Amino acid sequence: MSRRRALVAALITLIVAWGALAVTLALGATPRLGLDLQGGFAVRLVAPDGTDSEVLDKAVEIMRRRIESLGGVQEPEIAVAGDNAVEVQLPGVTDRDRALAAIGSTGELSFRQVATIGQLPGVSPIYAELGVEPPGFAADLNQAGDDATTTTVEGGETTTTTEPPAAGPPDNWPDNVDWDTGLTIVDDPAQEAWLLEPDSGLVYHVGPALLTGADITGADAQFAGGGHGGGVGGWVVDPSFTGEGGDKFREATGQLATFNIADPRRRFAIVLDGAVVSAPVVAEGVGPEGLSPSAVTITIGGGDDQQSEAEDLATVLRYGALPATFETDRVESVSATLGDDSLNAGLVAGIGGLILVGFALLFYYRALGLIAIAGLSVFGAFLLFLFSFLGETQGVTLTLAGVAGIVVSIGITSDSYIVYFERIKEEVRHGRSVRAAVDNAFPRAFRTILTADAVSLFGAVLLFLLAVGAVKGFAVALGLATVIDVIVAAFFTRYAAAFLVRTRLGDGGRFSIRGATGLPVASDAAEAGA
Amino acid sequence: MSVFQRMYRGETSFDFVGNRRRYFVISAAAVLISLLSLAVRGLDLGVDFVGGTVIEAPNAQELSLDEVRADLRGVGQEAARVQLTGTGDGIRIQTVELTEEQLQRLVDTVAEIAGVSASEVSSQEVGPTFGAQVAESAARALVIFLIVVTIFISIRFEWRMAFTALAALLHDLTITAGVYSLTGFEVTPASVIAILTILGYSLYDTVVVFDKIEEQIEVLHDKHTITGIVNLSMNQVLMRSINTSLTSLLPVGSLLFVGSYLLGATTLREFALALFVGIGAGTYSSIFFASPLLAVWKEQEEDWQRARRRVERRRGPAEAVAVPDQGPVPVAAVAPADDDGAMTVLSGATPRPPKRRRRKR
Numbered sequence: 001m002s003r004r005r006a007l008v009a010a011l012i013t014l015i016v017a018w019g020a021l022a023v024t025l026a027l028g029a030t031p032r033l034g035l036d037l038q039g040g041f042a043v044r045l046v047a048p049d050g051t052d053s054e055v056l057d058k059a060v061e062i063m064r065r066r067i068e069s070l071g072g073v074q075e076p077e078i079a080v081a082g083d084n085a086v087e088v089q090l091p092g093v094t095d096r097d098r099a100l101a102a103i104g105s106t107g108e109l110s111f112r113q114v115a116t117i118g119q120l121p122g123v124s125p126i127y128a129e130l131g132v133e134p135p136g137f138a139a140d141l142n143q144a145g146d147d148a149t150t151t152t153v154e155g156g157e158t159t160t161t162t163e164p165p166a167a168g169p170p171d172n173w174p175d176n177v178d179w180d181t182g183l184t185i186v187d188d189p190a191q192e193a194w195l196l197e198p199d200s201g202l203v204y205h206v207g208p209a210l211l212t213g214a215d216i217t218g219a220d221a222q223f224a225g226g227g228h229g230g231g232v233g234g235w236v237v238d239p240s241f242t243g244e245g246g247d248k249f250r251e252a253t254g255q256l257a258t259f260n261i262a263d264p265r266r267r268f269a270i271v272l273d274g275a276v277v278s279a280p281v282v283a284e285g286v287g288p289e290g291l292s293p294s295a296v297t298i299t300i301g302g303g304d305d306q307q308s309e310a311e312d313l314a315t316v317l318r319y320g321a322l323p324a325t326f327e328t329d330r331v332e333s334v335s336a337t338l339g340d341d342s343l344n345a346g347l348v349a350g351i352g353g354l355i356l357v358g359f360a361l362l363f364y365y366r367a368l369g370l371i372a373i374a375g376l377s378v379f380g381a382f383l384l385f386l387f388s389f390l391g392e393t394q395g396v397t398l399t400l401a402g403v404a405g406i407v408v409s410i411g412i413t414s415d416s417y418i419v420y421f422e423r424i425k426e427e428v429r430h431g432r433s434v435r436a437a438v439d440n441a442f443p444r445a446f447r448t449i450l451t452a453d454a455v456s457l458f459g460a461v462l463l464f465l466l467a468v469g470a471v472k473g474f475a476v477a478l479g480l481a482t483v484i485d486v487i488v489a490a491f492f493t494r495y496a497a498a499f500l501v502r503t504r505l506g507d508g509g510r511f512s513i514r515g516a517t518g519l520p521v522a523s524d525a526a527e528a529g530a
Numbered sequence: 531m532s533v534f535q536r537m538y539r540g541e542t543s544f545d546f547v548g549n550r551r552r553y554f555v556i557s558a559a560a561v562l563i564s565l566l567s568l569a570v571r572g573l574d575l576g577v578d579f580v581g582g583t584v585i586e587a588p589n590a591q592e593l594s595l596d597e598v599r600a601d602l603r604g605v606g607q608e609a610a611r612v613q614l615t616g617t618g619d620g621i622r623i624q625t626v627e628l629t630e631e632q633l634q635r636l637v638d639t640v641a642e643i644a645g646v647s648a649s650e651v652s653s654q655e656v657g658p659t660f661g662a663q664v665a666e667s668a669a670r671a672l673v674i675f676l677i678v679v680t681i682f683i684s685i686r687f688e689w690r691m692a693f694t695a696l697a698a699l700l701h702d703l704t705i706t707a708g709v710y711s712l713t714g715f716e717v718t719p720a721s722v723i724a725i726l727t728i729l730g731y732s733l734y735d736t737v738v739v740f741d742k743i744e745e746q747i748e749v750l751h752d753k754h755t756i757t758g759i760v761n762l763s764m765n766q767v768l769m770r771s772i773n774t775s776l777t778s779l780l781p782v783g784s785l786l787f788v789g790s791y792l793l794g795a796t797t798l799r800e801f802a803l804a805l806f807v808g809i810g811a812g813t814y815s816s817i818f819f820a821s822p823l824l825a826v827w828k829e830q831e832e833d834w835q836r837a838r839r840r841v842e843r844r845r846g847p848a849e850a851v852a853v854p855d856q857g858p859v860p861v862a863a864v865a866p867a868d869d870d871g872a873m874t875v876l877s878g879a880t881p882r883p884p885k886r887r888r889r890k891r
Contacts, residue, residue, distance in 0.1 A: 082663055329657040335650045337588060349788040353781025360777055401723055404801050407785050408727050411778030422770045448741045451686060452734045458678055459730045466671035474723045518539045
């Protein structure tokens, strides 16, 4: 290998590593910190044994929606862990009561009479009810119909703009309703509300709760053959009620049945956590005496997938929000101060460790130590880059256990240098020239490094696949570091050593590679002669 | 030349296999003490394994332990375990599982006596099932890991090496667990991680040593006894083992130091303590336990017995440390095992005369 080629190869690796890090940092990407390093709130919820994994996935989905509705949580992490547990991580959240209520409780379910339904998806009926122009309505039209309002005239373009309507809500606007969306901000089942049905986008104006989740004991989704008015049959949901709930239901449906079949007031909305899940109509022919609670079925409309729709509705009726009753198994809240301290401690320990190892290698292996120090910097740059990159794209977080894993991997990577350098010394002892020793030692040393790193990597992968919680973070760090160790050895150390041995530091004084291998150097001879 | 200089050049000739009885006795004693302590004293399992509540707060008022305890008595938490962390700038309170209200009251009390806001108080509540799951998943990971590694080493080297490495691993794990038991350190998820790391280190170290032995077997097979070859390999990798342990201990030591002097890094400290012990045991076992064990075991193989007979026929009593006879290698004299089994270093090495360096100019 020529000196020039070795230098170019080593420099390319160095530039790639530092360049990648510089670009990531310039783009503002930093490693995504775990909860234990930035403070926050973590809960582990356990479902009863034997809970179906689909049910868990469903629960995760519902919890995520609820957390998002909490607002102010950056990047919540909610995932199924193990066979029957869900882990929720909320970085930056300190209000534990609110957070716990959002994920732990089974949700607030209510049956409410519909007053009016918005005419268009996304438009609240409240504006029409109060006789005001919705804010941003015209602007919306502008955006939606860009082509319509932009007319191309010869020689130029003119845009017609509509003046926005009077800004601000009228005096009789209810306090608890958002002016921009026309939706109730915090739903209280005892009050009327303007609520969205997320599936259709329609907004319902509903009255106070007629029944709540406590009145319902269960629900089943079933396929009912024809018979209901001679239809072809379809999926229905059979709810069942408590004694008191049944009475309430009978009375409520009786009330609703006084309205005409086309009147929205003949419908009751099933509301969960401030959103309309479904709004069935009380069937034709029901009189003011109401529906018998034992015979009630909710027929699913002509959706594409009636079965899943029926099952979803039954789930909502049965459990409220969550399709299983979870028990809180582990709650952890880390103050931001504690997180900061841990991060600082990890950083100081990591950088301190790197410097100490660098000095030790420099002291012991002299010129070769310089390679190790440059290699450690490449190692550090790659690792930081990977954590930033994976944090940004894959959501990989750096936890305290991960920091510990990195500190440990410094030991593993420095061992790769030691294996190589000791090999060089040995080759020299076998009578090779320093230059030949450096080149010959690498393939053999690399084989050792590969074997040993393979064992580490096996460990990391298995830990990641099999372990839970903090151990996973450790496995990620260890695995990444091991891979980087091999890369640095193959693309940096080898070339850097090949280059260095062809400079004055290769075969010079006591500090040179020659000196480090224990061979007598020129200055020894001079001393002996003096 | 001093011993250190020879070690630097890998020219020592310690008889590791010959002195094996002494090393095996040391290992056996350490393992026995560990097992006894585990049986008698057991392990101090942290809240993550047994359930309970831990509250941590900065100690802004620099309260003493007794002051904190006195204040806790006021809210009916006299049974709580109170510790000061770092250099006394953190308070850590551990109790049994509490109800929501009890916890809230405790957090408020701690915030009040520490003079900080409630949001600065960290807490951790663990139900009893969590620990069982963590332990179970770690144990499962461990078993599968061991099986995979055994297969890997069997393929890459041979099955005897795999089982020797496994024995060394169990040796290290037992001793680390024993140290936990003897010192009464709390076993936390961090310690589990540390133990898994030790596992990695121990195997890594053993693999590097075995790699060397395998290489020497390829070169020296037929001309030397396995004992001699193992001894030679051990002497050659001795410096690497010592250096690797040192460079591994440096960052761990830095972790230990930082963890002890900065608040909130208690996890790091627990982790570092376990690693310190584990790396030490790992280095010891790969040199003084795994390799002699391998030599003794392989010495039983017919192939190697034939090799021994052949060597003895040709050269009289086999040497303890193999001396490769090709190349201008400085020859270290054979170190016969003394009667008392002491480590003997003999040097017959004649330093090569300094080479004349030809200057180009």
